[in-house]
Amino acid sequence: MGQENIQQTVDKVLDDIAAKREAAMGNAGQSQDKGADSPKKDFKEITLKFGKGCVGEEFQGKDGKAYKEILVPNPDKNDHRPWQTFVVRANHVHEDKFGKGMWIKLPAEGHTTLRRSVVVGEKPDGKKEWGTEKTKVSNADLKKMVEAYKERPRESVKGRLEEKKAEAAVQKPAEQAQNKNKSKGAEL
Secondary structure, three states: OHHHHHHHHHHHHHHHHHHHHHHHHHHHHHHHHHHHHOOOOOOOEEEEEEEHHHEEEEEEOOOOOEEEEEEEOOOOOOOOOOOEEEEEEHHHOEEOOOOOEEEEEEEOOOEEEEEEEEEEEEOOOOOEEEEEEEEEEEHHHHHHHHOHHHOOOOOOOOOOHHHHHHHHHHHHHHHHHHHHHHHHHHHO
């Protein structure tokens, strides 16, 4: 009699498992049908481009994964505060195909926390006490901040060519006079 009770219990458990499996497969089939009927949600990304000098050293986070710090230059040349930074996974930072810059992709609808070191006060021994200022910005605004270097007007020598020609014309006669004096002295 003990064997029959054990066999009935095992059969009952196996039937329960089979019923749960069928129910799960039915739900999975329904959820797949729902996914096929609903439109696929688009995941938009933003590409941030920046120079190699804005990428910090790779470090290991508390979770054991590798990260890199990205520096965000101050948009104003007269702003001498430390640059803001943010952190991304190291395998998300890529070198561009020309080897002169770097790029990363971030979600278009996401937000990123920027950090900046700021002076909080002064210690009794006269040294500055530093703290961290945190700012949460949208990734679209972050792209504008990182790529602000593209907006700055750049001066080239070609743009100032006429000015340089005028400077050179003023300097030439003085140089020619010096050369004549030297040659006369050498002949004597």
